[in-house]
Amino acid sequence: MNVAVIGTGYVGSVTGACLAMEGNMVTCVDIDPAKVDSINDGKSPISEPRLGDIIADTVNKGYLRATTDLGSAVARADVIMLSLPTPKGNDGADLSYLYNVADRLGQHIQEGAIVANRSTVPIGTTHHVRDRIAATTGKPFFAVSNPEFLAEGTAVRDTTHPSRVVIGADSDEPARVMTELFRPFVLDNPGKILVYDVLSAEATKLAANTLLAAHVAVVNVIAEACERVGADWRQVQRGVGLDGRVGKFLHPSPGFGGACFPKDVRALAAMARELGVDASLLELINVSNEHQKRRWVEKVKSHFNADLDGRKIAIWGLAFKPNTDDIRESAALTMIEELTNAGAALTVYDPQAMDNVRKYFGGNELIRYADNREAALDGAEALVIMTEWDVFRAIDLEAVKSTMAAPVIFDARSIYSLKQMRHHGFYYDSVGRPVVDGR
Numbered sequence: 504m505n506v507a508v509i510g511t512g513y514v515g516s517v518t519g520a521c522l523a524m525e526g527n528m529v530t531c532v533d534i535d536p537a538k539v540d541s542i543n544d545g546k547s548p549i550s551e552p553r554l555g556d557i558i559a560d561t562v563n564k565g566y567l568r569a570t571t572d573l574g575s576a577v578a579r580a581d582v583i584m585l586s587l588p589t590p591k592g593n594d595g596a597d598l599s600y601l602y603n604v605a606d607r608l609g610q611h612i613q614e615g616a617i618v619a620n621r622s623t624v625p626i627g628t629t630h631h632v633r634d635r636i637a638a639t640t641g642k643p644f645f646a647v648s649n650p651e652f653l654a655e656g657t658a659v660r661d662t663t664h665p666s667r668v669v670i671g672a673d674s675d676e677p678a679r680v681m682t683e684l685f686r687p688f689v690l691d692n693p694g695k696i697l698v699y700d701v702l703s704a705e706a707t708k709l710a711a712n713t714l715l716a717a718h719v720a721v722v723n724v725i726a727e728a729c730e731r732v733g734a735d736w737r738q739v740q741r742g743v744g745l746d747g748r749v750g751k752f753l754h755p756s757p758g759f760g761g762a763c764f765p766k767d768v769r770a771l772a773a774m775a776r777e778l779g780v781d782a783s784l785l786e787l788i789n790v791s792n793e794h795q796k797r798r799w800v801e802k803v804k805s806h807f808n809a810d811l812d813g814r815k816i817a818i819w820g821l822a823f824k825p826n827t828d829d830i831r832e833s834a835a836l837t838m839i840e841e842l843t844n845a846g847a848a849l850t851v852y853d854p855q856a857m858d859n860v861r862k863y864f865g866g867n868e869l870i871r872y873a874d875n876r877e878a879a880l881d882g883a884e885a886l887v888i889m890t891e892w893d894v895f896r897a898i899d900l901e902a903v904k905s906t907m908a909a910p911v912i913f914d915a916r917s918i919y920s921l922k923q924m925r926h927h928g929f930y931y932d933s934v935g936r937p938v939v940d941g942r
């Protein structure tokens with residue numbers, strides 16, 4: 504099939520590359536010439552495992568190309584995938600990027616084209632997209648919803664081995680074509696393709712993310728209670744996780760981040776409220792999550808008796824989760840902001856997100872950027888771990904102790920054992936477990 508993918512962010516670049524890998528002729532479109540050049544040079548425009556290799560291979564074989572010219576890409580396309588940013592708006596998502604493109608599609612699309620919305624949107628948006636396109640063309644076309652369920656860091660695997668493919672179509676023909684497009688990814692189990700009406704497909708995406716976010720939010724509250732009472736969440740986690748109904752997503756954290764959970768929870772809550780549904784429970788998910796982000800700041804502050812002026816603190820992990828350079832809504836940003844506002848001198852390190860953090864904080868002189876994990880520790884009076892990168896797991900704790908000015912670790916991801924920390928003489932405050940003071 505001839506596929507145009509509009510927007511080359513996390514969803515678009517991965518979707519485009521994976522569809523090209525299956526032999527479709529894919530054209531990615533972006534307004535950013537740097538991203539377009541990157542794809543045409545066979546390089547990934549984002550940091551995502553395996554994506555670079557797939558893009559290099561498919562560009563080389565002629566299945567994938569990129570352009571800034573929306574019209575030429577769309578004119579030949581059987582399927583047009585919309586994977587545009589829908590950033591946080593005043594109340595839910597800002598749909599202006601999506602609607603701007605929709606307004607320009609009508610003059611270019613061919614008869615019978617399928618416009619598949621893959622951006623995460625409030626329920627009903629695909630119908631608005633359809634109406635906006637129809638306002639500028641008399642040609643028949645189809646608008647379908649095709650939400651993605653890929654997570655950053657595992658986006659390629661999530662696309663090529665999806666847990667499910669949801670297609671929301673209001674008629675048979677676009678459902679058939681979309682099923683054909685995704686069939687290669689579910690050869691092991693074609694039943695993973697779920698064909699729904701448009702509104703139910705859109706609702707499935709928001710429901711999935713809201714439930715996952717709620718899960719993490721509840722886990723974090725229980726983990727906080729465990730800390731207070733002296734229970735060990737690691738043990739609790741195993742004990743509840745063996746019940747398949749509770750399942751995964753049981754790791755406590757300094758609050759969930761990323762572009763999806765906070766925004767989707769807000770969007771669903773706003774929509775429910777508008778519909779007259781009592782959405783207070785959903786609203787509390789984000790409120791509670793903000794509390795989690797701040798409570799790690801408070802832990803550090805109270806360790807220094809609220810006097811952080813000139814204190815040297817190291818931070819490991821800046822991305823909102825490992826295996827990505829994405830810092831959107833990352834709890835590490837809250838930590839950096841609050842600690843530097845209080846006058847602390849930070850040295851930060853992340854395997855991938857350094858450039859993004861540098862851009863985000865501009866010329867803040869209280870932030871130094873270390874070249875590696877060890878360099879960040881030099882003279883630090885405390886280490887704060889915000890993201891559970893693998894590279895932080897196996898460390899020489901004696902070397903860490905001698906590099907730091909004080910053996911103090913705040914670990915918001917609980918990556919070390921309490922026994923280890925006690926043995927090596929650290930003050931160790933980790934998530935969901937009692938504080939250990941081996942000094």
Ligand code: UGA
Pocket residue numbers: 623651652653654655656712715719751752753754755756757758759760761762763764823824
């Ligand atoms: C999330 C969903 O997991 C995907 O299914 C969805 O497709 C995607 O949003 C999207 O809407 O595009 P993502 O935001 O990439 O994916 O990352 P997750 O792995 O879900 O993690 C989100 C946040 O929750 C991270 O900050 C992570 O550290 C936190 N988290 C996750 C926990 O604190 N505990 C857990 O057990 C799991």
